Structures are given as structure tokens and as C-alpha cells.
Amino acid sequence: MKAARSARSKVVETLGFNLLRLITLITVIPIVGLVVYIVIKGAPAISWEFISQSPTNGMRDGGILPAIIGTLYLTLGTAIFSVPIGVLAGIYLLEYATENRWTRLIRIAIINLAGIPSVVYGLFGLGLFVIFLRFGTSILAASLTLSIMTLPVIISTTEEALHSVPSSFRVVSTSLGATRWQTVRRIILPQALPGIITGVILGLERAAGETAPILFTGATFFLPQLPHSPLDATMALPYHIFIISTQIPGMPIQIQYGTVLVLLVFVLGMNLVATLIRSRARKKRQW
């Protein structure tokens, strides 16, 4: 009797585990399928010419160099504004600010900022940077818009990374006569750095793939030459994909897939770097 019951519970357990395994598999299938599909369809388009030349014949021929360069510029521009501000804000919030109504309000604001649809950021950037501050449709305006969108991610991952460093280090360092800033700089930041870098990359990766925020603020349909200054508009991969998939009659499908593949490699490459940094830091960590 007892043996029968335990045998039955064993069967139930095995069934349960396999069900969970199946569900996990189901979540992975679309992602893997998508990537494989795009690689298969897009790979034939990839060539040195494709990534080193400008589009010709109304986008139907040639390469996508201006879009690649544009996305690089925008990502870099976003990093210049959002990384220092975001990391410093995260340090301030976790290491300096005392917990009160004011900091709680800031945290709620940060969480909510992360949930705002990206097209709203785009319109906000149009109003503030393009029109009010007269930056025009430019790399500068688009980078600033993307920065505002990226900030919440960077601030909260910075806070998280700092928080994961044991508080006993803070106590010990303080007891040895270190100031708060010395403690942060010498002990806490070096330990939290891999986590912060990972968060920064993930934030920038999202910015690199966004279309809506740059739609009104910096992206342009076609440029005969590469942008010369931050006040020039630029082509960018996500926007370029939108254009060639919807706006151009007779667009060769291969180029569309090729462009998507390039963006995917760009974004997944950043992701890979973040993962490598994190796993290496985890191996090196002593506590």
C-alpha cells in the first residue's frame, strides 16, 4: 500500500518535471526560431560591399554603411550622456541618500520612466531637444532622447550592483577610518563594476535597437554622405529597416533580411559582451 503510494508520487513528480521542462522549451523555441530564420534568410545578403557601401538605386542596391555608422554614433552618443549621469545617480541613491519620502519618490519615478512607451520619449525629445532647444533633427537630439529612455535602466542596475556588495565591507572600511567616498571608490565600486557595466550594455543595447525615439528626433530616410557633426541627422539601422520594409516598392527581400541580421548581430554582440563580463567577474569574485 505504502509502496504503491510512493511509486505513484514518483510518477507524478516525473510527469511534473517533464511538464516544466516542456514549458521552458516552449519559451525558448520562438527566440531560437527567430534568430535561425533571420540568419538563414539574411546571410546571403551579407558581403563586404553590403556593410561598406551606401545604398544605391533607391535603397534597392548597394550597402547599408550609413545606417550602421549612424547606429554606432547614436549608441555612443547615448552612452556619453546616460552612463555618467546614470551611474552617478545610482551611486548617490544607494550609497549616500537616506531613505525618506523624497528618495522614495525618485525611485517610483525611475520605475515608471522605465515603463513609458518609447514613442512618448520620441515626442518628448521632439518637443524639448529638436524644437525648444533648437538642436534640430540631429544625432545630438536623438542621443539625448535615447539617454533619457536608457537612464532608468542604468540607474536601477547600478543600484542593484552596488547593493549586491556585502554591507560588511562598508562597515569594515568605515571602521578603518575611510570616508564614505573612499569606501565607495576603493571597495564598493570595483566589486560592483562588472554588474554596472552589464547593466550599461543592456541599456545601450535597447537604445541601439529602438526606432520610435529617433523617428522624430534624429533619423532620416536617406543621406548621400555620412554625418559630419552631432547636429547632422543620420540614418540608423532600426529606422532603415522600417523604411525598406514599408516605404519602398520593389524592395529586394534579401536586403531587408540582411539589414535585420546586421542589427541583430550588433545587439546580440553587445549582449554577449555583457554576459562574458558577468561570468568572468563571477569566477573571480572571492566573497
Add this chain to the structure above:
Amino acid sequence: MKEFFIRNLSITYSDNNESLRNVNMEIEARAITVLFGPAGGGKSTFLRVLNRLNDLADVKEMKGEVLFHGENILDPGINVIELRRKVGMVFSRPVPLPLSIFDNVAYGLVMAGERNQSRLREAVEKALKQAFLWDEVHDRLKDSAYSLSGGQQQRVCLARVLALEPEVIMLDEPTSALDPIATANIEDMLRELKNQYTIIIVPHNVQQAARIADYAAFFLMGEVVEFGKGIELFQVPKDKRTSDYVTGRFG
């Protein structure tokens, strides 16, 4: 000579936890003062007043006076950094900083602005010798402090404090994570160190308290029930609660 005069010290945390009530004590310089009693009696809180480490905790109210060299260290205007360099602390679990052995021991001095490498090397060697660790680690000072055993780590933590040449060394159950041999080593070291330093220690049991105490204070629920010379307090306690605790009737 007295190192600290503590008068009517009371502390309440924001969550009303482990407070001190009206503590009065005079701590003798160059002697071992033992603070003992059941958990939650306020011993750690008391230690963390003497170097203002309580600033990091959620203290709601602090009343009374703690004089160190004639200066009230509860005064918000004092130089806490300077105070912490003079009143060092060793914690119950060894917490090496995520640095090399050398950098751990040199940490306090570097933070104080010492940049001269040869002076740092000298200070580190001296501190490690005082902590009876030099012979074991002198050829691997660049290794991570986490590569050492628990007992060695705790001696690094002690050396780290000694390198600052403080006047007072406080130890909060420094042997609670150590085996009996490592514990005996630390106790021997403390007997040696009391010739140069004022030592305040929370021992991890009554036996240890009795072994090393020159002076002893019995803490119970935030109050100092009894304070006096070690031998007298352990052999002929005046208060019934002290004798009950010392003889193991509760604890």
C-alpha cells in the same frame, strides 16, 4: 589612567531594538575590559558608540556623554574619521576586504593619506608581526586575503587595526568563528597587546571572559548590572543576576 569616561549613556534604535539604558563606566587604559552577558544586552551597541560606527545604523536617540581624551565623542561636530583611527575594531566574523593581504593591512594608512611605499611596507610588516602572522604570510603578501584560513583572516583583520597604531582596540566576539587553537592564539596575543593598547572585548563565552578580564562589565537587557575588577566580579559577584549568569544558571 582612564581611556573613556561614559556617563548616563542611553541609546534607542528606530525599531526600539537593543537599546542601552543609563550606562556609566570608566574604561582603564592599557588593560583588558571585558563586556559580557546574554545576547541582545547592548554589548555590540556599546562598542559601536565608542568609535561612532553607530552612525551607519538607524539610531533614533543617543543621550549622555562619552569622554575620550576629554572630548565628548557623541558631539556631532567631532572628527569621526580621526576617532576611528584611534579606536579600532575587530568584528566577530573575519571580513577581509576584497584586496591582497598587504592592501588589507595597509588600507587604513592609505586612506589616511600615507603614500610612501617604504613606510607602508614597514608598517605592514610590523603589524603582521604583532598579530603573529608575518612568518606565515611574508612570502605571499600579494595574494588575496581570502586565500587564508579563518584564523589567519582574523589575524589580518587585527593587523589591519594595529597598522593604524590606535590607542584602543575593540573586539566584538573575535573568536566566535574560530577553532580552540586559533582562539587560544588570539587570547595570548591580547595579553601581549594590552601592554601597549587599551583593549575592550566582547568575549564569546563566560569562560573566555574570566580568562582574560582585567575589568569586566555584565550587560543585561541594555543595562550594566555590575562593573568591576575581573577577578572580583567573577569570583565574588555582588549582584545576584551576575552570579546566576556566571555560574551558568541562565544565559
